[in-house]
Amino acid sequence: xxxxxxxxxxxxxxxxxxxxxxxxxxxxxxxxxxxxxxxxxxxxxxxxxxxxxxxxxxxxxxxxxxxxxxxxxxxxxxxxxxxxxxxxxxxxxxxxxxxxxxxxxxxxxxxxxxxxxxxxxxxxxxxxxxxxxxxxxxxxxxxxxxxxxxxxxxxxxxxxxxxxxxxxxxxxxxxxxxxxxxxxxxxxxxxxxxxxxxxxxxxxxxxxxxxxxxxxxxxxxxxxxxxxxxxxxxxxxxxxxxxxxxxxxxxxxxxxxxxxxxxxxxxxxxxxxxxxxxxxxxxxxxxxxxxxxxxxxxxxxxxxxxxxxxxxxxxxxxxxxxxxxxxxxxxxxxxxxxxxxxxxxxxxxxxxxxxxxxxx
Amino acid sequence: xxxxxxxxxxxxxxxxxxxxxxxxxxxxxxxxxxxxxxxxxxxxxxxxxxxxxxxxxxxxxxxxxxxxxxxxxxxxxxxxxxxxxxxxxxxxxxxxxxxxxxxxxxxxxxxxxxxxxxxxxxxxxxxxxxxxxxxxxxxxxxxxxxxxxxxxxxxxxxxxxxxxxxxxxxxxxxxxxxxxxxxxxxxxxxxxxxxxxxxxxxxxxxxxxxxxxxxxxxxxxxxxxxxxxxxxxxxxxxxxxxxxxxxxxxxxxxxxxxxxxxxxxxxxxxxxxxxxxxxxxxxxxxxxxxxxxxxxxxxxxxxxxxxxxxxxxxxxxxxxxxxxxxxxxxxxxxxxxxxxxxxxxxxxxxxxxxxxxxxx
Numbered sequence: 001x002x003x004x005x006x007x008x009x010x011x012x013x014x015x016x017x018x019x020x021x022x023x024x025x026x027x028x029x030x031x032x033x034x035x036x037x038x039x040x041x042x043x044x045x046x047x048x049x050x051x052x053x054x055x056x057x058x059x060x061x062x063x064x065x066x067x068x069x070x071x072x073x074x075x076x077x078x079x080x081x082x083x084x085x086x087x088x089x090x091x092x093x094x095x096x097x098x099x100x101x102x103x104x105x106x107x108x109x110x111x112x113x114x115x116x117x118x119x120x121x122x123x124x125x126x127x128x129x130x131x132x133x134x135x136x137x138x139x140x141x142x143x144x145x146x147x148x149x150x151x152x153x154x155x156x157x158x159x160x161x162x163x164x165x166x167x168x169x170x171x172x173x174x175x176x177x178x179x180x181x182x183x184x185x186x187x188x189x190x191x192x193x194x195x196x197x198x199x200x201x202x203x204x205x206x207x208x209x210x211x212x213x214x215x216x217x218x219x220x221x222x223x224x225x226x227x228x229x230x231x232x233x234x235x236x237x238x239x240x241x242x243x244x245x246x247x248x249x250x251x252x253x254x255x256x257x258x259x260x261x262x263x264x265x266x267x268x269x270x271x272x273x274x275x276x277x278x279x280x281x282x283x284x285x286x287x288x289x290x291x292x293x294x295x296x297x298x299x300x301x302x303x304x305x306x307x308x309x310x311x312x313x314x315x316x317x318x319x320x321x322x323x324x325x326x327x328x329x330x331x332x333x334x335x336x337x338x339x340x341x342x343x344x345x346x347x348x349x350x351x352x353x354x355x356x357x358x359x360x
Numbered sequence: 361x362x363x364x365x366x367x368x369x370x371x372x373x374x375x376x377x378x379x380x381x382x383x384x385x386x387x388x389x390x391x392x393x394x395x396x397x398x399x400x401x402x403x404x405x406x407x408x409x410x411x412x413x414x415x416x417x418x419x420x421x422x423x424x425x426x427x428x429x430x431x432x433x434x435x436x437x438x439x440x441x442x443x444x445x446x447x448x449x450x451x452x453x454x455x456x457x458x459x460x461x462x463x464x465x466x467x468x469x470x471x472x473x474x475x476x477x478x479x480x481x482x483x484x485x486x487x488x489x490x491x492x493x494x495x496x497x498x499x500x501x502x503x504x505x506x507x508x509x510x511x512x513x514x515x516x517x518x519x520x521x522x523x524x525x526x527x528x529x530x531x532x533x534x535x536x537x538x539x540x541x542x543x544x545x546x547x548x549x550x551x552x553x554x555x556x557x558x559x560x561x562x563x564x565x566x567x568x569x570x571x572x573x574x575x576x577x578x579x580x581x582x583x584x585x586x587x588x589x590x591x592x593x594x595x596x597x598x599x600x601x602x603x604x605x606x607x608x609x610x611x612x613x614x615x616x617x618x619x620x621x622x623x624x625x626x627x628x629x630x631x632x633x634x635x636x637x638x639x640x641x642x643x644x645x646x647x648x649x650x651x652x653x654x655x656x657x658x659x660x661x662x663x664x665x666x667x668x669x670x671x672x673x674x675x676x677x678x679x680x681x682x683x684x685x686x687x688x689x690x691x692x693x694x695x696x697x698x699x700x701x702x703x704x705x706x707x708x709x710x711x712x713x714x715x716x717x718x719x720x
Contacts, residue, residue, distance in 0.1 A: 009621075011620075011621075011652075011679055013621060021619050021620075021621065021622075022620070022645075022648070023620045023648040023652075023675060023678065023679070024678065025648070025671065025674045025675050025678040026620075026645065026647070026648055026671055026675065096670065097668065097670035097671060097674070098670055098674065099674070126677075127677060127678050127680070128674045128677055128678055130674050130678070131674065131678040161679055161680055162680075163680050184677065259381050260371075260381075260382070260383050260386075261369075261373065261381065262381075285382075285386065287386070288382070288383040288385070288386055292371075292383075302669070302687070305669070305670050305673065307669045308457065308669065309662070309665070309667045309668065309669045309672075309687060310456065310457035310458055310665050311385065311386055311457065312669075312687045313665070313687050313688055313689060313690060314385045314457070314458065314459070314488045314490050314491065314690065315383060315385050315386065316687075316689045316690070316691060317486075317487060317488055317544065317689060317690030317691045318383065318384065318385040318487050318488055318490070318491040319371055319383070319521055320487070320521055320522075320523050320691050321689070321691060322689075322691060322692060322693055323689065324686065324689070325686065325687035325689055326684065326685065326686060326687070327662070327669060327672045327673050327676075327685035327686070327687060328673055329673060329676045329677060329681070329682075329683065329684070329685055330673060330674065330676070330677030331676060331677045331680050331681060331682060332682060333682055
């Protein structure tokens with residue numbers, strides 16, 4: 001089923017319903033209809049992987065609405081996701097603005113698609129769900145609402161300039177999906193650590209939220225890229241034990257990432273301030289601690305979608321911190337291969353992922 | 361009047377009332393009482409300079425509330441600002457999170473203050489109003505609500521690590537204040553342009569909102585730092601005429617900064633894509649255009665407080681843009697002197713400031 005009624009755009013502008021002229025990510029509503037333009041690909045969806053900030057927000061909002069029993073919670077979570085997708089034509093949480101990613105099987109590839117995919121390929125999308133046209137057809141009947149990974153039947157559309165990775169054969173799909181979802185973080189961390197090294201001495205790197213998925217892979221990437229010391233900050237003794245056991249970092253410290261003074265003090269005591277600080281904590285309010293934990297001339301990379309732009313900008317200015325602050329761009333060339341190689345090489349990272357991926 | 365009932369923090373943590381442990385910028389409410397800790401300075405306030413995003417938001421919200429007559433508008437604007445300051449102990453717009461800055465005269469400097477200020481010094485604060493304890497005592501009776509610059513009597517507190525600049529004697533106070541308010545933008549732009557140059561060829565620089573205050577100074581800074589071409593993007597023919605007359609940029613283009621395709625196309629036609637794109641437009645929705653106007657390997661600097669973190673992060677990922685995205689840090693060492701020197705050297709920039717500063 002091919003559509004040529006008006007020309008397509010590799011960015012997906014032709015699928016934007018409102019507001020007109022917006023990019024698909026910024027748009028309120030997309031057209032998820034299954035007919036393909038010649039440069040598009042249609043994927044039969046197998047699983048959605050909601051991003052952590054969105055999943056947390058949905059869980060919290062639903063807990064307020066529904067009786068917190070097993071059945072009530074699952075039904076409320078399903079209704080929340082189905083409602084968003086029905087209204088917006090994509091799974092973009094209206095509160096966090098974030099999405100996640102999906103896996104599935106290529107159903108049809110338009111003759112002009114540059115993605116190199118063929119029907120039957122088992123793939124994961126590496127562009128956010130927040131810009132991917134999506135229709136759900138099974139009512140999410142197999143989801144218990146307790147995991148970010150959502151078994152799902154339906155279809156999704158890839159544009160000419162979308163990115164997708166064929167799933168590796170040597171690991172379970174939920175693990176590969178979770179790794180690919182955060183693969184921008186280790187890739188950018190590695191790049192920033194290498195740049196800091198090239199300027200002189202190897203940097204001290206602090207990872208806030210180091211026992212999480214993006215945090216553990218970023219820690220592994222920082223070490224591989226030549227960090228002098230990797231400090232992992234976590235909120236609880238249980239996470240500290242998990243991180244210590246993983247052997248991914250040189251120092252483990254326990255502090256609330258939302259408490260600026262505590263973050264600065266604990267990172268300082270472990271060998272900081274850091275030349276590179278990586279924020280992987282998916283709760284609001286971590287900007288101040290990251291700024292204070294970072295040495296003058298250093299860099300903070302914000303990967304958490306809960307980051308507030310103004311809190312970061314004004315927080316650094318407010319304490320006269322001469323630091324570079326990066327918005328974590330989820331795309332770095334080669335990011336998927338780098339992340340999959342890290343998970344193959346680092347059993348500690350794989351342990352953390354498996355402990356955090358229900359069906360892993 | 362000196363307070364030593366409990367120790368002070370150079371970051372101002374001792375002035376935070378709620379939530380406990382937050383930095384002053386992130387706090388909901390500060391203690392603006394006039395008694396000083398030994399490392400503090402009290403300033404008699406002469407004028408507030410609200411940041412552009414906050415002023416716009418207040419103006420729009422008030423227009424909905426009050427009859428849009430001269431008197432009603434002024435009263436509503438005064439009530440809005442007075443209400444925020446009374447409730448929060450600082451002028452931080454709860455919607456935008458941003459503040460602005462102030463000028464005044466040093467009234468008392470604690471014996472341990474490291475700022476080098478003495479009673480009688482005429483100064484401007486270079487840390488945001490969003491973290492500066494403030495009390496207003498004149499009901500803003502002299503403000504008409506039509507200008508971001510607010511005549512004001514009251515007092516403000518500077519901490520040990522605050523930054524303030526003694527006002528230059530060679531220019532009117534409103535002009536100096538407006539320049540200092542945005543002085544982080546030209547300083548960071550200059551640094552990024554110099555870094556891009558050091559990597560090879562001089563960069564093409566695109567300034568979105570180039571006929572504004574931070575935009576015009578950033579354009580001047582980019583040129584001085586050795587940009588190959590400076591492209592200024594503005595929304596209207598009137599702004600294009602203003603910018604052309606200023607002679608601050610090499611190419612003037614007209615486009616809506618919120619229309620990604622239009623921004624990319626117009627910057628491209630003027631010599632882009634840019635290696636460095638600077639976003640100085642104080643309205644939401646400019647992330648996509650900035651990303652699309654920037655070449656792979658290039659850098660976007662977001663100075664607008666209306667920037668959405670998630671829109672930037674996901675927007676770049678969504679179009680597979682391998683670019684560096686910076687949160688515009690308002691503090692760069694030497695920023696005040698650099699900005700004041702630019703306004704002295706560039707009559708075109710001064711013209712733009714005077715046209716945008718009611719009492720300039």
